[in-house]
Amino acid sequence: MKGIKNLKRTSFPYLMVLPLVTSLTIVFLYPLIYAVSLSLFREDTFIGLGNYIQLILDSRFWWNMFITLIYVTLYFIGVFVVGMFTALVANIHFRFSGIVNMIMTIPYAIPDVAAALIWMWIFDYHYGIFNHVLIKIGLIDTPLLWLQSPSLALISVLIATIWRLFPLHTLIILAAIRAVPDEQYEAASIDGATSFQAFWYITLPGIRKILSILSVITVVWSFKRFTMLYLMTGGGPSSASEIVVIRIYRVAFEYFNINYASTMGTIVLLVLLGITTFYFKITKEEVE
């Protein structure tokens, strides 16, 4: 009797995590292992590292990685600059400032597909407001094909994507700013510090830890961004804005070459693993 009760006691935590672990295994872990094994086959024949050798010689893949690097870098800079700026603005207090903050972070509630459609309309060549405003203020003379020209497609999608996603940064940075103790600012203002000095010497060091966590999340999650770019340019024109996740999807579902898509996927995964390991190593050193 006691044995059964003991068994029940020790099995309780396992029974409780079982649904969670099963779900993550079916949808993430198993497909991941499956993908790695698929990368070693061509159709049904085992070819070892054959796909990887093909990949190294695939200049389009290197182009995809190059575009991804640009995409991630510009996205990172954009989302942090806008996020930090709006967080500082959001920190201005007055009556009803809460409502203004909600309006300022409203893109958070706009689904990707909706955001893509709105921005495609804004970027419309003939009737889009973007071209109109830029002509009006004299930045351009003639309307531009924002989403259809190779040199502008990526930057246009980035504008839309940063607009869609910066509120997450605003809200997190704002929470961090508010957690910095007020006494520090009081002491600084007694010492006659300017508001820029207060920001540089008190706010920034106070939120540094959260910024470093947020920066790695930003890089890793930027690889997850698929929908808006896929809908707005589809990686085009030709492959001007084809970041690697778009290429992977197209190879799998347009050319039905799941083996080759899995090979690229495995490489991207290794890169992400490298980034996170590097990050944890650095932060560990910092703590010590």
Added chain:
Amino acid sequence: MYRQKYMQILFKVIISCLVAFPVYWMLVSAINKNIFTYPPYLFPRETTWAYIQDSIHNEQILQWLKNTFLVTAGTVTLNLLFGSMGAYVLGKYRFKGNALILLLVLSTQMIPTALIVAPIYLLLSKVGLIDTLWALIISDVALTLPLSTWIFKSFFEMLPKEIFEAAKIDGCSEFGIFMHIAIPLIKPALATVAILTAFDVWNEFLFAYTFILDSAKWTISTGLSSYMGQYLMSWSGIMANTLVFAAIPMTIYFLLHRYIVGGITKGAIK
């Protein structure tokens, strides 16, 4: 001094208007009688509800909305159940494999879905779930579980030990303690996770676009994306559809802002 304060307020209001402009532009384009004018007017000359009425009476859109609601309801229910159960023991118990499971939860958040969507597709087609809403519920539950587990765990960890010890002495079973004592104490977390999960499902496109081929079973995001590049549809019509689609999460965002912000900051920082 006052002048500086008013300048700050003015500045903040201008910035928010700029940020929210695309949303305003969607609204205005959906009710503007004639958007194809040059130059475009910031405030429409003539307005009409016809486009929005067309959208909310469009049977296809209603069907897609219904499908999205079903997937959202199913995903939120399972997510709350699985996430709270798992997070409770991960936060409150010491058992072999605890750290490994936490690593699994954390690392799955890192994997871009575009990398695994093809193997999941193969898996789902093997068990005959392609073209069913279950395909989306199963994958969306896993997609949203890491964040919700993380939020639940941080809430459970804040509960004082003494409550649980007292309940144990009173002879409560372990599951009873979880169900009748721990869960009622984290009600705000349940609300937060439910909202964030619903947002994610409402936003999800890749799985919905890939796993459902039958247009009668599409979710609203797939449905609206199919209007893209159809030149029969006017931008006013598309913006009206988009408005119908985005109005629901926008309303929730305004009404339940507190829960959402609490969840975002907790999930990310902890």
